[in-house]
Amino acid sequence: MIGNIKILMHQGKQYIPDVTTTEVPGIFRGRPEISTEPVDSIALVDLCPTDAIRLNPVQIDLGKCVFCGECAFAFPEKIKFTLDYKIATNQRESLIVKEGEYNNIILNPDLIREEIAKYFSGSLKLRQVSAGGDNSCELELNACGNVNFDMGRFGIEFVASPRHADGIVITGPITENMAEPLQICYDAIPHPKIIILAGTDAISGGIFAGSPALNRSFLNNHKIDLYVPGNPIHPLTFINGVLELIRKRKG
Amino acid sequence: MSDYIAIKNNETILLESIPVLRYEDFLSFNTSLLSNEANHCVHYFGYPLPDKLKLICCIANDEENTILISSSEIKVELNSLPSFSAQHLAFHIFEREIHENFGVAYTDHPWLKPVRYAFDRADRNSTIGQYPFYQINSEELHEVGVGPIHAGVIEPGHFRFICNGEQILHLEIQLGYQHRGIENLFVRKKKLLQRNILAESIAGDTVAGHTTAFVNLWESLCGYTADDDLQYARTLALELERIAIHTGDLSAICTDIAYQLGSSVFGRLRTPVINFFQVWCGNRMAKGLIRAGKNHFHFSGELADQLRKLFDDFEPDYQEMWNEIKELPSALARLEKTGVVTHEQAVSIGAVGMTAKTAGIKRDIRASHPHDLYRQFNHQPIVKHHGDVYSRTQIRNEEILQSIDYIREMIKNPPDVHINRPPLSPPKPDSFTLSLTEGWRGEICHCAITNGNGELLHYKIKDPSMHNWLALALAVRNNEISDFPICNKSFDLSYCGHDL
Numbered sequence: 008m009i010g011n012i013k014i015l016m017h018q019g020k021q022y023i024p025d026v027t028t029t030e031v032p033g034i035f036r037g038r039p040e041i042s043t044e045p046v047d048s049i050a051l052v053d054l055c056p057t058d059a060i061r062l063n064p065v066q067i068d069l070g071k072c073v074f075c076g077e078c079a080f081a082f083p084e085k086i087k088f089t090l091d092y093k094i095a096t097n098q099r100e101s102l103i104v105k106e107g108e109y110n111n112i113i114l115n116p117d118l119i120r121e122e123i124a125k126y127f128s129g130s131l132k133l134r135q136v137s138a139g140g141d142n143s144c145e146l147e148l149n150a151c152g153n154v155n156f157d158m159g160r161f162g163i164e165f166v167a168s169p170r171h172a173d174g175i176v177i178t179g180p181i182t183e184n185m186a187e188p189l190q191i192c193y194d195a196i197p198h199p200k201i202i203i204l205a206g207t208d209a210i211s212g213g214i215f216a217g218s219p220a221l222n223r224s225f226l227n228n229h230k231i232d233l234y235v236p237g238n239p240i241h242p243l244t245f246i247n248g249v250l251e252l253i254r255k256r257k258g
Numbered sequence: 259m260s261d262y263i264a265i266k267n268n269e270t271i272l273l274e275s276i277p278v279l280r281y282e283d284f285l286s287f288n289t290s291l292l293s294n295e296a297n298h299c300v301h302y303f304g305y306p307l308p309d310k311l312k313l314i315c316c317i318a319n320d321e322e323n324t325i326l327i328s329s330s331e332i333k334v335e336l337n338s339l340p341s342f343s344a345q346h347l348a349f350h351i352f353e354r355e356i357h358e359n360f361g362v363a364y365t366d367h368p369w370l371k372p373v374r375y376a377f378d379r380a381d382r383n384s385t386i387g388q389y390p391f392y393q394i395n396s397e398e399l400h401e402v403g404v405g406p407i408h409a410g411v412i413e414p415g416h417f418r419f420i421c422n423g424e425q426i427l428h429l430e431i432q433l434g435y436q437h438r439g440i441e442n443l444f445v446r447k448k449k450l451l452q453r454n455i456l457a458e459s460i461a462g463d464t465v466a467g468h469t470t471a472f473v474n475l476w477e478s479l480c481g482y483t484a485d486d487d488l489q490y491a492r493t494l495a496l497e498l499e500r501i502a503i504h505t506g507d508l509s510a511i512c513t514d515i516a517y518q519l520g521s522s523v524f525g526r527l528r529t530p531v532i533n534f535f536q537v538w539c540g541n542r543m544a545k546g547l548i549r550a551g552k553n554h555f556h557f558s559g560e561l562a563d564q565l566r567k568l569f570d571d572f573e574p575d576y577q578e579m580w581n582e583i584k585e586l587p588s589a590l591a592r593l594e595k596t597g598v599v600t601h602e603q604a605v606s607i608g609a610v611g612m613t614a615k616t617a618g619i620k621r622d623i624r625a626s627h628p629h630d631l632y633r634q635f636n637h638q639p640i641v642k643h644h645g646d647v648y649s650r651t652q653i654r655n656e657e658i659l660q661s662i663d664y665i666r667e668m669i670k671n672p673p674d675v676h677i678n679r680p681p682l683s684p685p686k687p688d689s690f691t692l693s694l695t696e697g698w699r700g701e702i703c704h705c706a707i708t709n710g711n712g713e714l715l716h717y718k719i720k721d722p723s724m725h726n727w728l729a730l731a732l733a734v735r736n737n738e739i740s741d742f743p744i745c746n747k748s749f750d751l752s753y754c755g756h757d758l
């Protein structure tokens with residue numbers, strides 16, 4: 008017992024006091040900024056492993072980007088990744104970062120369904136489904152609830168049963184073999200319910216896009232409430248995105 | 259002519275230098291090799307030739323540091339092949355895969371069931387919802403089905419238990435839900451960077467392990483010798499990944515025995531280690547760090563100082579927590595003698611990694627087939643003998659401390675920056691390469707075959723989980739079903755690494 012208390016004391020404070028303003032350590036690859044510098048744009052487009060870069064104007068689709076950083080290494084005067092981890096949004100087009108535009112990525116309040124703020128702003132229980140996820144996003148979603156990030160303080164938690172959940176968090180590119188379990192799980196969640204896509208693989212298929220082993224038809228039939236890009240997602244990206252979603256109100 | 263060609267880890271050979279044996283000779287040669295415990299099968303797979311199926315078997319000899327490669331060519335329609343598995347169970351998963359992918363029917367395979375329902379399987383009519391589970395008809399017994407979606411935030415897989423009351427008689431593990439067709443994508447995606455990123459995504463908890471296997475293989479295929487800076491980064495990443503995941507697993511083991519303090523403390527101790535990856539390379543899972551023929555993230559003296567400081571802070575808190583748990587009767591009661599894998603079982607199924615090392619098998623690529631800086635380490639694998647959950651807990655503790663020692667040694671001499679690295683030449687034509695690494699779970703094996711133009715013809719990946727899932731199924735027999743979560747966690751096997 009004494010030993011346990013001693014250990015407890017030695018931990019000090021581990022939690023991040025304010026997850027909305029804290030700075031991430033190191034050289035994190037968050038929201039990119041694209042300058043208007045002219046470069047060999049054909050070479051730039053060609054080097055990207057997931058066709059995330061398009062031209063006229065030069066743009067990066069964070070829903071496709073696997074954050075490998077190679078474009079920034081090859082063209083440092085053109086592309087630079089910032090430490091800004093707030094890159095989740097509820098509008099697919101907002102994930103496209105264009106040259107010369109240095110705005111933050113935000114949620115569009117008009118697209119947030121009314122029930123979300125009404126029912127979930129103080130408590131949101133989520134069911135996670137990994138559908139071909141490589142276990143990196145899953146590890147980071149688990150980390151959201153650890154003593155450092157402590158997402159539970161906002162009433163956001165993962166639950167075991169879809170019947171206890173208010174929504175689903177999908178990771179992975181959605182494999183053919185998971186298509187049916189995913190649908191069954193979603194159907195088991197009572198209304199109203201939300202869908203969050205966590206990670207580039209879930210948003211676009213990522214590096215797996217075009218694989219014949221995928222079946223992404225679930226996404227054609229449902230409205231997505233939140234896109235959280237990353238490879239894997241950073242816990243702070245996820246937590247901030249969800250907080251915005253459940254707290255942001257119209258006008 | 260010899261029955262085999264002996265190669266070293268990461269050696270590229272001409273495809274035609276691999277002897278092609280008659281199937282009967284191929285079978286007897288490879289199965290008889292396994293009567294020596296120093297030999298084990300690191301890979302056995304098939305790939306289609308125009309009118310035949312080519313089988314390649316790779317048996318590692320851990321004492322002589324060689325891998326014995328042999329091959330055979332069969333007609334698939336022949337339909338009546340005797341199996342390797344009837345002679346030695348360690349081949350079971352590989353033959354199941356050959357059966358599933360190409361329709362090879364074995365006459366005497368003990369357990370010829372689907373592996374992962376790959377999209378390019380031979381029988382498209384067999385689907386994942388119709389898996390043929392083993393059944394026992396008895397009024398006293400009941401079945402418990404768990405998954406594919408589990409209670410926690412983890413990957414999917416289905417566990418089917420046959421229980422007598424609370425006691426597990428039999429567990430069958432059905433996987434394949436995570437199948438993304440990744441081996442096929444290695445061939446289809448032509449850019450090196452794409453393949454490099456695919457390697458990082460085989461199992462996102464083993465980025466350093468699988469990516470090192472890939473880049474070492476690729477560089478060998480291109481006749482490129484990695485300089486000390488590249489080797490240093492890979493070795494360091496492998497050991498850091500081991501520390502991070504092992505520490506996280508200790509946390510998860512505490513969670514599963516409802517020991518909240520251990521769960522929190524080990525959980526938060528993992529954080530600075532993965533954050534260090536972010537400081538070093540911008541990603542907490544080390545994605546982006548390891549690249550064939552280049553390194554964007556030189557490990558500087560400044561990073562070395564930061565890492566030293568990290569361990570100075572980590573060690574006392576870690577040690578204090580470990581000392582507490584290892585003497586806590588309520589924790590030990592849940593861990594000791596639970597989920598035992600015997601030495602005999604581990605040998606028979608060809609177990610690798612922690613599962614092998616905790617059942618008295620000294621099997622560790624860092625010692626037996628060293629690559630990168632391991633060639634200078636004289637690594638002594640940590641071996642335990644009880645094969646229970648506690649052994650798998652203890653080995654994590656000891657491997658964490660061993661890895662910290664290795665890293666403390668390494669960071670005394672960070673490498674020089676290399677500028678103007680030579681570019682990679684194209685891969686050699688008509689070649690075969692095999693690469694082994696010891697990831698935190700155990701042995702990873704990648705194989706590649708090129709065609710006459712030096713293009714990738716076939717890519718094969720083996721995660722250690724391929725061997726070890728059966729160990730979990732055997733370990734839980736006669737245990738209480740309530741001990742399943744802690745057994746499962748103590749192995750912490752990969753679903754996506756298995757399903758590919």
Ligand code: SF4
Pocket residue numbers: 054055056057058059060067071072073074075076077078079
């Ligand atoms: S960082 Fe993103 S946009 Fe840049 S090359 Fe990599 S995947 Fe493409």
